Every structure is written in C-alpha cells, then in structure tokens.
Amino acid sequence: MKNNSLIILLSVFLFTGCNGFLDIRPEATVPSTGMDYTKSENIFLPISAAYASLRSESAHSFSYIGTFEITSDNADKGSTPEDNPPMAQLNNFSFDPTNTLIDDIWTGYFNIVSSANNAIYQMPLFESALLNASDKLYTQQCAGEAKTIRAYAYFNLARLFGRVPVIDKTLTSQELATKGQESTDSIYRFVEKDLLEAINVLPESYTSVWAGRITKYTAMAIKAKVHMYHASLENTTANWDSVASLTDRIMASGHFDLLPDFRTEFSLDGKNSIESLFEIQSSTLGKSTGDATYLQYAYEQGPRGNSPGNMQGWGFCTPSTNLISFFTARHDSVRALTTFLYRGTKTPEGDSIKMACSNPVYNGKVYTPSASNLWSYNGYGFDQDVHIIRYSDVLLMFAEAKVQGSVLGNSSGFTALSAVNKVRARVKLPLLNSVALQDVWDERRAELALEEDRFFDLIRTGQAVSALSGLGFKAPKNNVFPIPLAQMQLNTTLTQNPSY
C-alpha cells in the first residue's frame, strides 16, 4: 500500500511537470509571429517573403506563359505536338475545369495573396513596438509594398477568372473552404483601394542595391492598368481619367525613359533598367548550384533540341505565323530581330540556333547568350526577369486614355501622338501623324509581343472574337477561364463561370 501511494505521488508530480514537457514547437523552426518586433532590421523579413512569392513557377512561369500568351494569336504551344496536353488545350481553347495549368495559376496567385496578407498583418505589430518615428514610417511603406503585391495578384486573378474569393487576412481552413466569390467589379475596387493606400506611402526610388523594388510609380503603373481594364466594365470616363493622370505622373517624374536600344532591354544588361516599372526578379546570384532563386520562365521558352546544353530549353510559346506576318506587314524589323529567334541562324551575340531544333522559331525576348548561362544543370536564361510593366506600356496606356477622351494628365507634356511616337522612334519606325485607337492597340501588340499582355488585351479591347475565333475562342465563355475543378471541390461555395 505504501508503494502504491508512492507511485500516485510520482504520477501527480509527473502530471504537473508534464505541460512543458509535452508542449514543444517542432525543431529547426521559427514561429511566424513573435519575432523581435522591436528590431527595425526585422521589418523587411515578411516583406521579403512576399516578394519571393512572386518568384513562383506557378504564378510566373509555365502556367503564366500558357494562360496569358499561348492563348493569344501571338503564340503557338511550341515544343513537340505530343508534349503537354494541358498546354495544347490552352492553345486551342479545348480546356475545361480539369486543366492542370489553370489550377496551377490559381494556386500561384493565391499564394502571392497569402504571403502579402502575412506581411500586411505583421507591419502594424512592428509599428506599435518600434519607438523611432522613421521606423514607424518605414513599416507603413513596407505595408504599401505588400499591398501593391497583393493588388497585382488580385488584378491577375480577376482577369483570369472573373470572380474569385477576396481573402485579406489569416483564416481557418474551414473559413477558406467556405469563402465565396466577389464580382470582378468589386475585386477591381478592392485592388484600387490597396494601390491608392500604397501610392500614398511608397517612396519614389531606392538606392541601386534595391533594384527592382516596388516604388510609388510601380503602384501607379499597376493602378493605371487596373483602371484601363476596369474601364472595359463600367465608369468609362472616370477610369480613363485615372489611367491618364496616373501615367502622366509617372512620365512627368523624370525617373523613367526608354533605353536607346530595344534589344538591350531584353538582354541581362536590361535587368531593372530605366525602362522598368515592375519586373519579377530571377537570378542565379552568379552561382552554378544551390537553392533555386530563379524562374524557368526563359528556359521553358528556349530553343528545344538545341545544343550545347546551356543553349536549349523546352521550346514552348513559339511566335505564331500570324504574329510574324503582322510584324512583316508593319515593317517592324528592329523589334522583329529581338522578338523572333529562328532556328538555323546565328545570333548577333554569336550563338547558333541549330536546325535540329524542334520548332522553326522561338521567343527571342528571352534569348540569353551562352556566356550568361552558367547553371550546371543545362540552365538557359535563369537570370532573365519577367517583364510585367515597362515604360512603353505606360506611354501606350497614356495614349489610349487620351484617345479615349480623357482631359486629365497634362503635366508631362505628352500627347497621345507623342507618346506613341516615342515608342515607335526607338525602334526606327516612321512617326505617325495622327493616332487612332487601333494604332495604339497595334503598337501595344508589336511592342509587348510575347510579354504576356496580348490575350487579355484582346478581351479588354473587344478584339478577341475576331482575332481568336479561328483558334477556338468563344465569347463570352472564354473571356475568363473556368474555375478549376479541384478548387471547386476544396471550396464548395465556388460557382463555375458561365458555359464551363
């Protein structure tokens, strides 16, 4: 009996001592919250992760190329006919809600939203813990960067899917599974609000070590583009006014210009150039092995079957005959030289694109000379950034807003005509005497070809049916992609887009 009570005593002791013993965080981890909020050097940690989420294969590589460009009249699937059926479905509009690339891009952009949400949530924790006023201000600026990232992600989600759930904070998995969709219009409004808040707190520029970091003008350029798309839905004048005044402020800022040589912008020397408003950073950091800090965006479009190993890629997203004829008809030779990479030719930089390649022509804008491809595993173009908004886009958005009749945005001194002609002059095209809407649209196509702008531009401008019917496009069905079946199974409150 005495011994029994001993055991009971021992048990009681163990029970009370157990709580700490049984409550341990997994090893080799850090908690997401609870980092030292009093240290200003920690502020950027969650922001950095939000930037990193942009560098995602799902958001800005294979499925991005597929949904934004291969769907358009600019590009064909490429590669070999049997390769990648989901991509072939995007090329000929035979996709349905089970298409894995459409699911992939949904996930890719929502992951960006999540990373941005985390960063936006953490900033006030720093703000209240930090004492220094400039540190407090910096947390607001950083939140502005995260909001810009979130807005950009929702802008693309809205263009891709029309209606998606708008998630702006941490939820439980049950809440995620029951979150309903918002209308396209209200997503655009949400995005515009985020961007407005960001513009108010973001700086005009950074020191050169922060090349590619989001500035006030990045947010303005994205916001201009959102309004341009929003204008196709409603409130035409107000939206075009926003486009005009935002682009005008960028053009008047003096921070941006076009590079003298179009080809330079698409070489590694053109990374984060004066022409760049927003580009997704991809870099091998000068190494040849280690963790991936790059995108395979260029690799996936590299010449298939070429040699040596660092001069070949998967060969997707090949320029269409339609695009090449379009360039030829315009005598757009300077841009053509950079946009098209033909097999059986030698580049000015000295690389042979061999006749053994699977496809006659490849995307020249991602061409990367062999001297720059040092990654040991047959890497090609891992240091190529993904251009999201370039200065020429800003000029052409401005021109379009003006042609659409906006009277705002006159501080830069540009007119619709002078803006378009600035773009044309750089690529040695004759200057126009007057500019109509179709001129701007055509200029956009030629200037931004294979930069994942065309497909949604066609839908926005109402040209999609005429341009894409031959490829299988049906309106209004294909104005948006289907909600992925997998997502509808995970969140049963989602409703499918019409006709899918």
Next chain:
Amino acid sequence: MKKRTFYLLMVALMLAGSLFAQNLNVGGVVVDKKTGDPLIGATVMQKGTSNGTVTDLDGKFTFVMPMGTVLIISYVGYISQEFVIKENNQLRVLMVSNTENLEEVVVVGYGTQKVKDMTAPISTVKGSDLNKQTTSSAMSALQGQMAGVQVVNSGVPGQGPDVKIRGLGSIGDYGNPLYVVDGVFVDNIDFLSSSDIEDLTVLKDASAAAIYGVRAANGVVLVTTKKGTMDHVNVSYDGYVGYQVPVNVMKLASKDQYVQMLNDANAGITGYVPKVASNYPTSTDWYSQLLRNALTHSHSIDISGASEKTNYSFGGNYLYQEGIMNATNDYERYNFRARLDQKVTDWLNIGFNSVISNFTQDIPNTDAFFQAFVNPPVYKPYDKTNTAAYPVLFGSPQQYGFGNQYGNPLAEAYYNNNKQSGMNLIFSAFAEFALSPKLKFRTSYNLDYVNTIAQNYTPQYNVGGSQGLINSNLTKTFNLTTKQINDNLLTYTDKIGQNSFSVLLGQSTRIEKQTYLTGTAINVPGFDEQSIYLTNGSFDNRYTTDGGYTYNGVSFFTRGTYNYSDKYLATLTFRADGSSKYQDKWGYFPSLGLGWIMTSEDFMKNQTFFQFLKARASYGMLGNDNVPANSSVILGTTGAASSAVFGNTLVTGVGAQTVVQNYLKWEVVNEFDLGFDFSIVNQKLSGSVDYYNRITSNVVFTAPIATGGGVADLLANNGSVQNQGVELNLKWTEKINKDLSYNIGFNATTIANKVLALNGINTPIPGAMVRGSYATETKVGYPIGGFWGYQVAGVYQNESAALLDPVNQLIKDVGYFKYKDQNGDKVIDEKDKVYLGSAIPWLTSGVTFGLNYKKFDVSLSLQGELGNKILNAKRMNRDVFADANYDLNFYQNAWTPTNHSNTYPSAAAYNTSFIQQANSFFVEDGSYARIQNIQIGYTVDKLFGMKNVRVYLSAQNPFTYFTYNGFSPEVSGTPISNGVDTNVYPMQATYSVGLKLNL
C-alpha cells in the same frame, strides 16, 4: 471407487500428520526446465491435504509440512512432480511442459502469459524457425508464417521489407507496426540477425497491444533476443554460404523484334523513314547485362548459459550480401550481443542487454532497371568508338539518334556511388525489486541509438546526350536518432481460491530525438574513398542544412488479468497517454479481453472431440502517436524560397502561411476481435480462427485544403478507415514413431480495407502521379490508394467498328482501346474513370511443412497473395519514350491486322498519350504463389567431441508463380501510392549450404 480411496487416504494422512508430525521447512524455486524462467503461481501442496501455497513472482515458495509427507508441485500445462520430504530442504524444481502449444508462455509486453490464458490473438515464432530462412532481415523470414502479418519484400540488399499487421489503417505513411526489442522501441528490426532472436511475438489486436500504447495502434512485434538456458551451456556456430540467382527475369524484345514493331508503330506517320535493323551494331539484352549471380554468406556464434543466479548470453553475427545488380551494391553487417541477468539478493534482480549492429550498404540506382526496360536494344553497352565518353567508354543511345530521355542503363548503374553506413545500438538495463513475494517493482532504462552517414556521390562523367555530369557532386548526411524510454512497473500476483489474478501499474516516459546535418559540394575529386569529402570540393557552391525533431511522451497504464478456475479469463487494460505531437495532449484508452476455456467446463468433460477449446472476445481502443508532430502555432518559412531577390542580391526573408493550424486530436484505433483456439485429434491438430474489425478514426494525415492560406495542405484528423477480415491458423503435428514425425502448418488472412470517411474533404486524396494524372486515389467507400482509370471494353478491330460506335472518345481508330462508357452519356471523360482494384491483397496465405526422419529433417514453406493489383507504370511512359524498346509480352500480344487482340492495343496506338493513361490495361493482377524455402538437413550427434552437427541445403525463393508483367509482384509504396511499379529491383533465389555446430 477411486474417489473414496482418495478420501480415505487423505483422512489417514491427516491423522498420521497430526499424530507423528515433525514439521519441516521446505523452500525452493520452480522454473521451466527449458527456459529457466520462474513459474509464477505454481501450486505447491502437501499431497492429500488442502495444505498448500503458490509460488511468487520469482517462482519461489516456502512451506511448512510434516516430515515424510509428499509435496506435489503442479502447474497448468506442466507435468506435476512429487517429492518426499525428509529434511529441511531447498528444492529446485524443473518443470517440464506436457503439451506442445497451448501451454507455451509468450511475451505479451511487460510480462509473459501462457497461450492458454490469453484473451487476445497473439502469434509467436521461434528465432530458430526464422533462422531457417536465408534472408538478411528477420521480418523477411516471417513472410507467410503468420496470419495477419503481410510482408512485402524488396530485392535490394539490406533493404528491409514493408510490414503491415491486419491491413492498412493509415492514409499518411504512419501505419507501420511498432517493434520492441527487449523493451526498446525501434522502427524496424532490419539491423538484427535472425540468429540474435530467441522468439518473436506479434500482438495483433488492440487489447493485446494496449500495453504498448501510443505506438502500438498498428500492431506490435515483440522481439526477445537470445537468453541462456538453465543448466545448459550452449556454444554454437551457425552459418551458411549462398549463391543468389535472379529469378523471373523479364524478357524484352530483341533488336529485330524491336525494329519491326517500331516501324509498325510509325508506319502511319508521314515522313517516317523506316528503321533498318542491320544499321544497328548489335542486339543487347539490357536486363541480362544489368544482372548477375551474387554471393551471400552469414556466420553466427552464440555462447549462453544460466545458473540459479545468473543468466548470460553472448553472440556475434556477420552477414554479407552482394546485390544481383551488375554494379556496386551490397550489404554488410556485423552484430554483437551481450545479455546478463543477475540475482543480487532475494529481493533484487538486475540485468542489462545490448545489441550493437554495424552496417554498410551500397545502394543501387534502381532507375537503371527502368532504363533497361526502355532503352532500345540496338547499341553496344561498351563502345570504343564513343570517344566522347569518359572515364569509361560506354555506348550511348544518342550515337544512334535516340533522344536525351534514354541513357545507357549500365552507365546509369555504374556512375552511382550512394552508400549508407551506420551503427545501431540497443541498450536496456533494469532493476527489479521483490517488495513482497507477490509484489514486484521494476524500473528500466531503454535506449535505441542510431547513427547513420549517408553519402551520395556522382563523379564527373560523360556518356552522351544529357547522360553526364560536368561537375562531380557530393551530398553527405549525418544523422543521429535516439529514443529513450524509462518504464516503471509495479506488479502484483495472487491466487485466492480459484481466483488467480494479477495487477500491473505502469508509467512510461519517452524522449525521441533526431538531428541531422547535410552538406553538399561540387567538384569533389573521386580518386578513392579517402578523397570523397566535402572539404575537397570547390569552396563556392558548398551548402549545409540541418534539422531534427524532438517528441516527448508520458503514459500511465494498468493491466489486470483474472483467471477463475482456468475457465473464465479476463484482461482489462487502461491507459492515459500524453504526447507532444498532439494539441489535444492526453488520450484515454480502455480495452477488455474475455476468454472462456470451454473444455474446462463440466459439460465438456464427456466429449472427446476437443482436447482444448477456448472462446475469446476482445475490444479495445488505442491512441496512435506514430504520426507527424503538429505545430500549434504557425511556423515561419525561411530559406531561399522565402527570400526576395533584387537584381543579383538575395535578401533574407521569413514568410508564413495565413491559415490557422488545426487542433490535432488523437488518432484512435477501435478494434474488435472474436476468436476460438482449439486443439483436436489428440492434440495433433491445433489452431485458431479470428474475426477482426478495426476502425481507425481521426486518422491523421496531410490533406489538401482550399487555396488562399499559402499552403496546399494541412495536417488534420482527416478521416476514418476500416480493416476487417478473418484469420485462420492450423497446425498438424504428429509423431508416428520415434524416428518419424512431421508437422503441417497453414495460415490465411483476409483483408477488406475501406475508407469510411474523409472529414469534409470533397476531393479524392491524390496519390501516385503517373504521366500527369493521378493513377491512385483515396476515396470514401474504397480501399486506401485504389487504382482509378478507364475500363478497357475492347480494342477497335476495324475502321467501321470505330466509326459506328455511338460513344465518343478522343481517338477512335483501329487498334485503339474502346473505353467503357460507365455513365452512358456517350462521351468518354473523367466521369467514366472507375475503381480498378488496389494493391492490398484480399487474401494472404502460407503453408509450412516439416518432417523429421531419424537424423534427417526436411522443411518447406509456401506463401502467396491473392487479389492485389499492380500498376505497370514501366509501360505507362510510352508517349514520352516513343521509340523505346518493347517487353516481349507486348511484342507477342499487340494488336496487329493479323493478331486481332481485344486486350492489347496496336503498336501505333500504344505510343499515344490517349492509351498511355491509367486504365485497366496497365492495372494488372499481382496475385502470386511462391515456394519460400525448401531445406534438407542432416544432424550427426557427438562428432569430434561436439554435441551435434547439422548440415543443410537450402533454397530460398526458388520459384514464384505470377502473371504480372514485371520482375516481381512485390511492389511496395506509401499507403496512398501503393503498388506502382516503375523500377522494382528483381528478386533473387538463394541456394545455400549451411552448417550448425553445437559444442
């Protein structure tokens, strides 16, 4: 008549006793003659009186009785012994068992129990039986030997088998049994040699396993290493040398057959230039190039013995197994074992046990088997003209215009230097205090210490195409895993009248830790083993990473056993388990087992059919903490993936998901078991039959969640799974005369596995991804990881049959499959994919046969599985490997205009992705029957001063019958992705000569 005499005698003796009694003090110990284990609760009586006592926990007794009277010592299952007491005496009583099976004592977890008294299904096998099979792992030898235990072997040297007890209860890969080696919890016993093992017990149901609690939900394999035998010094050697021969080697098409079929396949493609066989230099059979006959040998020495106070056992074992892949791949292991149990005083026993296992494994690159399957058989394995190749002049498929997806299989195997070496130490020490004759306290410390070094090195080399490496590459991982357990047990045993009972109170504390450190470097020179160090690689591009885990657990448990008059039996267990892996820290799990020995009842006395019959029923709950730990808080994500790049600069970041972690509750197994044990035909036929039904609820696994939180899936209590079936064990033992005896054993188990619920998950749980779509999925109402795809209804025999078919599918043409329109909507789409079977067999069975004639002994064991399916994923790559070789079976059976197959597509159709997707053509039957082992031995007694010498010839796995188009029907995998054969290592038959010496 007899009774009366008895009474008279009794009265007489009592009178005599009271008249002439000179009382003597008698004491002693009662032990099993064979094992030396004390017999607890043996009845000690003065003959003819009710004057008696029972032995205590050490088998001891003290007794006062008159001089000249007779002492009877009896114990159920043993032959009773009588002693005439003439003086004060200390007796040492060696009891001999009177029957073969039912009186056997088995280890049941923190104690032993007689088979007869058990209320739960428990199977035991002797180490000596396992040792009969020439397998490197003891668990491999268990295949087919025990009902309810499924073993899936691998042909890779040193790679242990996949073991499941009573089906699959886990959707994550957490359904493996717990192994307990002398009290130490380990994940597998691959480090042990069969010769280290005294016996191996499998606790199958929740009621039996309950005592091992948190890790025991999927069954427990209890291993007792060798012990000394009382009054018997054993010095023995046991060893064999074996020759391994690849069996069931797949046949592939020859050069001519290949070229012919390839031309058939592409005949319809415009611009295709038919290949000409004579343009290729040779016809290479890649499998025969890649396989070889290989050696294996094993040597064990055992020295053991026991006296009244000391029990010792020492042993050593060396095993070497060369792989049958024609490249560096082998397994070497040497073990040392030492055990010592010492009785210090009357009230104190102490002991320790340790096993040290050292191993080195050269791991083969099994991808080479896949390359052998697909590579065109038309070029030379070695080719002096391929001057681009270095350091070895391998032939390259690219020399003949084949794509980069092909690589020389021999080179693939050759340029692979992956090895793992390490040390596994099991140590346990205990002290046992006899607080009173009936009450014992035992405390023990148990350690499992595993240290491994894994090294993956690929030298700089080139063969051709993309088969080559510009910079040599080295990855090394140092891993240290420790599991420490402290057990404290209090046991009370007593017998009051007809009521025997025991109570156990226990407490256990567990700490499991792992840490690893991994480093990688490139440009490491590969002169020799001494140069393969990270230090010698380039200074740039050198990386390290580390990690680990800590799991803590505390348990309190109690077990009570009750036996009324050897008729009614009960076992009650209750546990409280605390685990650091769960948010709901504590789980409470009761279990109850009941037994009724019907043959002890009066109404059975007059029947002669049953010598023994017991009905058993048990129900129990068990918590499983063999799951991944769940964090209650959201964790930060670090590293490159969470760090921004600006220009060419990486800026450190910390990210986080934005979905709240789930509150994880205990995964609970509920198991019901109903069984009968019986012995008939004069105890020649004994056996048991059991029905089991186990439901695992709150199954912990990672499942997809709705997008938006930054992660694709979360760990949660995501479902429930049921396994049910029947187990049958039969054993016939007959001794015909003193020269001839034989035994036949049979066991069979059925398994019906079904997912009962996936909590709130509307998507199937995806499993194996083959060619871009999921070939296995886990859905409610079906087994875990079932195969899903189209049902092939036939092959279109001609153009008009295809055109007239009202059902639309993507391609309708001659030689193509016609898929079955399951929903009748006249369109073949995702909705027509159906369940095509699962890798879980519905029946596993084994037969053993043993015969002894004079000095000869013969044994045979057979084993098989029925109803398991295999996805032939090797074939399912044809659209990527469009000019790959064909397996001979396809070559012979493919649809052609002259061979109107209704099951095989044409060669042209075979190349399309439309055919190359999950469908019933690729899901094949994996049923098999195998001769596991045949052995003939001859024993000579008293040779050269030795006690005896046995020599034997053994054939392990000499013959397997199956219809599956692959090397082996044994294809393992994770539960949700099981039975997918991409590149299985072939099986080998081992023919060996063995020798056993007893000094």
